[in-house]
Amino acid sequence: MTDIQLQSISLKVLVDKEKNQVIFAESDNDFVDVLFSFLTLPIGTIIRLTRSQSFIFGTGCMNNLYESVDKLDVKHLCTPVCKTMLLSPRSSAETPSRNLKVNIDDMDPIQYYICSSRCNQEYSYKKSSYKNVRCQCGEMMQKGLSIKSSNPANGEQGVFVKETTSFMISDDLHVTLMSTMTSLSLLSKLGIKARSSIEERTVNIVVLHLLMSLLSSETPLTNLVFLERVIVDQIQFDPRNMTQPIDERDAEIDKKKLRVKLMVSKSNNKVLYAEAGEDFGDLILSFLTFPLGAIVDLLGGNSPWQCVNKLYKSVEHLSVGNYIKSxxxxxxxxxxxLAPYFSCDNQLLGIEEVYLPHYSEFLNPKLLNARINRGGGFLKGPKMFMITDDLVVTPLSSISAIYSFNVPLSDVEERVVTVGKKEALSLLKASLFSKSALTDAFSFNLSLKKPKQEE
Structure with missing residues (x-):
């Protein structure tokens, strides 16, 4: 880990000495800003930061997706920069996050790149947010333009919450306003009657460890204060509760469908792998670019990460102006x-991309045709890909596919499914908390009949 990732932040906590448990913490805006900033981090960034601790997403398939991109030959990607975008996705909150007291995202500060040669007037000095994008003039964009960190408007401090606000944070990271009555109520709820059984402490919390605990435990503060390490609680995954209702405003999105072939074991209705084009591959790989808060939003605030849900709902309940800055x-x-240029044509889940006011000044790093500003995908087509049940993505090879079967060949059957928003959402949820993402996501229609053979 880098020195940046091991930076800590001071926190005052009240502990139950008898139970070795954090009752709650008191904090100013600095700590809460850092805590809330976790909601803006893309999944791929979290994996990159915690890669040495693979158990963070060990119950699901996200690590496999990340490793698939890492191993994928760039010839299968629309541009070489696509690999960087998936392995180190940018956050749409990258600019304000530069003002956090501790920012664990160790990517270089935002800077734009231009080509080394002098573009003619037609191209008007196009810029890119990624290095080594090919300019319209043919040169690679490698010259960096540093952007200085901006000061908050009118001298006002704080990133997401007001500087003057004080907060209480429970052990499961529910954030509320400082209140004596709330703290007394919490003590009473925990059965604490004597002051002799409680103690105030000031501790240093390693911010990266806090992020890891947020995603892997229901008592992250207690774990970090008393055990000084990340503890993984077993997250229960229920494949019967896969789908989420689609809002009326998403009806237009759900009209778009992708067609995917599944190779299935007939004896147990388990998906062995999927054969799909680059459109479905883009859908799967784009999960790495999704911010944590966007995933909770897609799941209606009810993700299997209980502490993330509490954090998310804390933001919902804090009023704008008084406590949240805007x-x-x-x-x-x-x-x-999504950060600019991270949206895919086949994303299906409707997460918006940040709009740059001057899109015409930038190049889309996903597209070789630099005259097109938005859209595109990560995988180059037309191309078929093989996606295993645990979401290992590789170019399709019939020989590799045959040798991947762990069932008799006579037990293998091809079935076809269509993927819209409901199915994509089920797949996203399964990819986070199941080792059999395809089987769990498509369990409701694996009873489809075998397709007729083409004549």
């Missing part, structure tokens, strides 16, 4: 968008 800050946390 509507823009609040939406940045509970409905975070």
């Amino acid at each position: 509507d823009e800050c609040k939406n940045m946390l509970i409905r975070p968008k």
Whole structure:
């Protein structure tokens, strides 16, 4: 881990000495800003930061997706930069996050790149947010333009919450306003009657460890204060509760469907792998670019990460103006968008991309045709890909596929499914908390009949 990732932040906590348990913490805006900023981090960034601790997403398939991209030959990607975008996705809150007291995202500060040669007037000095994008003039964009960190408007401090606000944070990271009555009520609820059984402590919390605990435990503060390590609680995954209702405003999105062939074991209705084009591959790989808060939003605030849910609902309940600095800050946390150019044509889940006011000045790093500003995908087509049940993505090879079967060949059957928003949402949830993502996501229609052979 880098020195940046091991940075800590001071926190005052009240502990139950008898139970070795954190009752609650008191904090100013600095700690809460850091805590809330976790909602803006893309999944791929979290994996990159915690890669040495693979158990963070060990119950699901996200690590496999990340490793698949890492191993994928760039010839299968629309541009070489696509690999960087998936392995180190940018956050749409990257600019305000530069003002956090501790920012664990160790990517270089935002800077734009231009080509080394002097573009003619037609191209007007196009810029890219990624290095080694090919300019319209043919040169690679490698010259960096550093952007200085901006000071908050009118000298106002704080990133997401007001500087003057003080907060209480429970052990499961529910954030509320400082209140004596709330703290007394919490003590009473825990059966604490004597002051002799409690103690105030000031501790240093390693911010990266806090992020890891947030995603892997229901008592992250207690774990970090008393055990000084990340503890993994077993997250229960229920494949029977896979789908979420589609809002009326998403009806237009759900009209788009992808067609996917599944190779299935007839004896147990288990998916062995999927054969699909680059459109379905883009859908799967784009999960790495989704901010944590956007995933909770898609799941209706009811993700299997209980502490993330508490954090998310804390932001929802804090009013704008008094405590949250602005509507823009609040939406940045509970409905975070994708960073510019990270949206795919076949994303299906309707997460918006941040709009750059001057899109015409930038190049889309996913597209070789630099005259097109938006859209595109990560995988180059037309191409068929093989996606295993645990979401290992590789170019399709019939020989490799045959040798991957762990069932008799006579037990293998091809079935076809269509994927819209409901199925994509089920697949996203399964990819986070199941080792059999395809089987769990498509369990409701694996009873489809074998397709007729083409004549």
